[in-house]
Structures are given as C-alpha cells and as structure tokens.
Amino acid sequence: MDLRLNNISHAYEELQVLKNIDLDIRQSEIVCIVGPSGCGKSTLLRLIGGLEQPQVGEVQQIGEPPPGSLNPLTYIFQDFALLPWRTVKGNVSLALEDHDLGSKERGRVIDDVLRRTGLAEFGDALPRQLSGGMKQRVAIARALSVRPAVMLMDEPLSALDSQTRELLMGDLIDLWMNEGFTACYVTHNLAEAVRLGHRIVVLSRRPGTCR
Amino acid sequence: MAEDQSSGQADEIKTVPYRGGSFEIRPLGIISPFVFIGLIAFWEFGSRTGFISGLVLPSPTEVFTAFRHAVCASVRFAATADHRLGLRQCARDNCRTCNRSFFCGAGRFVAIGFSHISNPENRPVTIVYYLVWHWRRIEGRNNPVILFGTFFPTVIATYGGVDNVDRNLIRMGQSFGLSWSSIVRKIIFPGALPAILSGCRISASIAIILLVAAEMIGAEFGIGAYILLAGSLFATDQLIAGVAVLSVLGLCFAWVIGRAEKYFLRWRA
Numbered sequence: 001m002d003l004r005l006n007n008i009s010h011a012y013e014e015l016q017v018l019k020n021i022d023l024d025i026r027q028s029e030i031v032c033i034v035g036p037s038g039c040g041k042s043t044l045l046r047l048i049g050g051l052e053q054p055q056v057g058e059v060q061q062i063g064e065p066p067p068g069s070l071n072p073l074t075y076i077f078q079d080f081a082l083l084p085w086r087t088v089k090g091n092v093s094l095a096l097e098d099h100d101l102g103s104k105e106r107g108r109v110i111d112d113v114l115r116r117t118g119l120a121e122f123g124d125a126l127p128r129q130l131s132g133g134m135k136q137r138v139a140i141a142r143a144l145s146v147r148p149a150v151m152l153m154d155e156p157l158s159a160l161d162s163q164t165r166e167l168l169m170g171d172l173i174d175l176w177m178n179e180g181f182t183a184c185y186v187t188h189n190l191a192e193a194v195r196l197g198h199r200i201v202v203l204s205r206r207p208g209t210c211r
Numbered sequence: 212m213a214e215d216q217s218s219g220q221a222d223e224i225k226t227v228p229y230r231g232g233s234f235e236i237r238p239l240g241i242i243s244p245f246v247f248i249g250l251i252a253f254w255e256f257g258s259r260t261g262f263i264s265g266l267v268l269p270s271p272t273e274v275f276t277a278f279r280h281a282v283c284a285s286v287r288f289a290a291t292a293d294h295r296l297g298l299r300q301c302a303r304d305n306c307r308t309c310n311r312s313f314f315c316g317a318g319r320f321v322a323i324g325f326s327h328i329s330n331p332e333n334r335p336v337t338i339v340y341y342l343v344w345h346w347r348r349i350e351g352r353n354n355p356v357i358l359f360g361t362f363f364p365t366v367i368a369t370y371g372g373v374d375n376v377d378r379n380l381i382r383m384g385q386s387f388g389l390s391w392s393s394i395v396r397k398i399i400f401p402g403a404l405p406a407i408l409s410g411c412r413i414s415a416s417i418a419i420i421l422l423v424a425a426e427m428i429g430a431e432f433g434i435g436a437y438i439l440l441a442g443s444l445f446a447t448d449q450l451i452a453g454v455a456v457l458s459v460l461g462l463c464f465a466w467v468i469g470r471a472e473k474y475f476l477r478w479r480a
C-alpha cells in the first residue's frame with residue numbers, strides 16, 4: 001500500500017501552516033520529513049493519518065493494506081502516549097481490544113511484539129516504572145501489534161537522551177532489516193534522517209513547502 | 212518520479228478516512244438554552260404524570276404560581292405601606308389585576324427579599340435555615356438537602372477532571388481506531404478518576420455538615436440534635452461525646468475514600 005499526498009494546504013485560522021505539499025510514500029520505504037520546529041511537520045503527519053482533514057488537497061491510499069493489518073495507519077508519538085494506568089501489556093492490549101481477536105490470540109500477539117521489542121520481562125510494569133527509551137519501545141510494540149501498513153512517527157526519539165536515542169535508532173534499523181516496514185518519519189534532526197531514511201523531504205519555514 | 216505500480220493490476224485509490232473529531236472542544240452555543248428548556252419540560256412532564264413526587268419536587272407551573280402569589284403579596288404589602296394610588300387599587304383587586312402590575316411587583320419582591328438577605332445579621336443564617344428547615348418540613352427526611360448539597364461538587368469535579376484529560380491520549384485512541392465508547396471508558400474515565408474521587412471527598416464533608424445542620428434545626432433525634440441539646444443544658448461531657456462521634460464519622464468517610472483512591476489510583480506514584 002502506498003500513500004500519495006496531492007497538493008495539500010492547511011491553515012489554522014489566519015496561520016498558513018502548509019502549502020502545496022506533494023509527496024509519495026511507497027511501500028517498504030522510510031520517508032523522513034525534516035524541518036525546523038513549528039514548520040508544520042506534526043500537522044502534516046496528522047493530515048496523513050486522517051486525524052485532521054486538509055483544507056485543500058487530499059491524502060490518497062493506493063492499493064489495499066496487506067491482509068491482517070488491523071490499523072493501516074498507525075502513529076508513534078513524541079510523548080509516547082501510554083496510558084499511565086495500564087501496564088505494558090495493557091497498553092499494547094488497548095490497541096487490540098476493539099478488534100475481533102479472541103483473548104488467547106490477543107495474548108499471543110502481545111507476547112510476540114513484546115519479545116520483538118525486547119520487553120518480554122516488563123509486561124506487568126507500569127509506565128512510570130520504565131525509562132523514556134523503554135516507554136518508546138512500548139509504544140513501538142503497540143504500533144507493531146496492529147500490523148500497520150504505514151507507521152507515522154512524530155519525532156519518536158526527540159524526548160530521549162542521546163545515548164538512548166542511539167540505541168533505539170539501532171533497534172529501528174534492525175526492525176526495518178527484519179520486517180521492512182513502511183514509515184513516514186518526522187524529525188528536526190538531520191543526522192537521524194540521513195541514517196534512517198531512504199528519502200528525505202525538507203519542509204521549509206512556514207508556510208511549509210516541500211523541497 | 213515514475214508512476215510505476217509494483218503489482219501488475221491497477222490499484223484501487225481511495226482517500227484516507229477521517230478519524231478525528233468527536234472529542235474536540237467547541238463552544239456549545241445554542242445547545243445550552245435548549246437543554247435547559249428540555250430539562251424544565253421533562254420536570255413538568257414528570258410532575259404531571261406523577262413519577263416525580265409533588266412533595267419532593269413541585270412542578271414548574273406550581274413554582275411559578277407560588278412566585279406570582281408571593282409577588283402579589285409583596286405588591287399588596289407595598290400598597291398598604293405607602294398608599295400610592297395605582298398600587299392601592301391593586302391591593303383591592305386580586306390576582307387579575309396583579310397580572311398587570313406583575314412586573315413592578317416583581318421588582319419590589321426582589322428588593323424586599325434582597326433587603327432581608329443583605330441585612331448582615333440575617334444573611335448566612337436565614338439562607339441555610341430556610342433551606343434546610345423547609346426541605347425537612349416537606350420531606351421529613353434529610354435526603355433532598357444532602358442530595359443537592361453533594362450533587363454539584365461532584366458534577367463540577369467530574370467536569371473539571373474530564374476537561375483535564377490529556378488530549379494526546381485521546382488522539383492516540385483515535386489514531387488506533389478505538390470506538391467512541393472505548394475512548395470514554397478506557398481513556399477519559401480513568402483519566403478523570405482522580406478528580407472525581409477528590410470531588411467525592413468534598414461531597415462527603417458537605418454531606419456531614421448538612422446532615423448535622425438539618426438535625427440541629429428540625430429533628431428530635433440524631434447527632435445534631437444531641438449536640439444542640441447537650442449544649443443548651445451545658446452538659447459538656449455529652450457535647451464532647453457528640454463532637455467525637457462526628458469526628459469519627461468524618462474519619463470513616465475519609466478512610467473509605469482514601470482506600471478507594473489507593474486502589475483505583477495505584478498507577479500514580
């Protein structure tokens with residue numbers, strides 16, 4: 001499944017945030033969007049995933065998501081967005097509970113993604129007992145559990161210290177090597193983008209345009 | 212950028228579905244007056260059909276009639292007091308004429324009421340006294356007083372709690388395609404629970420105060436009456452015993468809510 005952005009423009013009240021964005025995200029490729037803070041990267045990502053509607057233009061989904069994908073467009077947020085009242089397992093489970101899986105199958109999926117992200121021993125920990133890097137790995141596990149067609153990552157490493165960032169970056173690269181996921185990766189850090197991305201899109205200052 | 216498709220057949224193109232909305236903060240605008248009118252209509256309907264007991268909650272029309280009679284009375288009172296021509300006529304006739312001078316009377320009514328309340332000696336005591344005493348006379352029990360006294364702190368606390376739930380968590384829920392009811396049950400309610408429980412704490416203390424106040428005014432039995440009696444007989448031992456019972460009652464409430472907080476909010480540090 002590919003995504004195509006057709007001539008997208010968006011404004012909040014008077015503030016023109018995005019202008020005439022055209023972009024293709026093809027299967028198994030990681031597109032990095034870089035740009036200064038406040039240039040509309042997060043806004044663009046919200047438009048891509050359908051959390052907001054663009055005022056002009058449209059986001060198209062070309063082809064069917066792979067069979068078994070529960071939530072084709074899945075986010076990973078900068079602030080992790082974990083429910084503090086649920087354990088690691090519970091947080092992953094949240095994404096699955098609205099789908100028609102038996103509790104056995106759900107447990108299997110949860111164990112599987114926790115193992116893949118190296119969290120197998122932390123299934124019953126609460127988010128406050130985890131470090132930042134671990135929290136983001138829980139968020140990645142949660143995203144993987146719904147088998148996304150495209151992962152939309154909004155500065156997933158920006159809230160972490162540089163060492164953890166390095167480690168998690170390695171994890172993401174390994175993950176891509178093994179599973180070849182599709183992603184749109186937003187960051188303000190060019191080094192990250194160069195290391196991870198197959199293609200880099202630079203967003204200029206407001207109003208954001210592609211370069 | 213070549214437009215080649217990796218799979219042979221032409222792929223279906225569709226727009227990405229919109230998943231946001233529903234939980235946005237937006238001004239209610241026209242809704243609130245309608246809700247208010249609807250609520251009054253429901254109240255009237257309930258009173259007419261009888262499933263709301265007229266003793267506990269008289270219907271809106273009855274309340275309005277009572278208000279009009281009170282206005283008439285105050286108009287009559289005003290007329291006899293200062294012998295003004297138009298108003299004296301109103302005093303001779305009854306409600307038919309009253310309708311005409313209703314609005315001038317309403318002002319008078321409010322003014323009299325206000326002067327009564329604004330007298331610093333009367334103010335706090337009379338309001339509480341009339342409220343509590345009248346409810347007691349009507350119902351014979353303390354339920355309505357306590358109900359009203361505890362309802363609003365809880366509602367306001369809940370409202371504040373829901374309002375404070377992290378928007379990012381709600382957005383996360385939407386991004387995973389959770390249904391509306393799932394978001395409410397699994398994200399909004401647990402997120403608002405700390406505020407709801409602290410609202411319960413406030414409500415519990417208000418409930419105790421109102422209970423005792425009500426007993427002091429109208430009851431023969433109960434802790435309030437016991438303390439009042441002990442106080443007037445200068446039986447300090449009984450007085451302190453009564454106060455101790457009250458304290459224990461308060462501590463019990465606090466303990467129960469504390470346990471609930473400990474259990475439901477154990478995810479907090």
Ligand SMILES: Nc1ncnc2c1ncn2[C@@H]1O[C@H](COP(=O)(O)OP(=O)(O)O)[C@@H](O)[C@H]1O
Pocket residue numbers: 012015017035036037038039040041042043044
């Ligand atoms: N919901 C919103 N309402 C109004 N303005 C917004 C909203 N979201 C973002 N903005 C504005 O849009 C601009 C771009 O924001 P954002 O997409 O978060 O930038 P970035 O993620 O690149 O730092 C900012 O100036 C911000 O103030």
Ligand SMILES: [Mg+2]
Pocket residue numbers: 041042154155
């Ligand atoms: Mg951002």
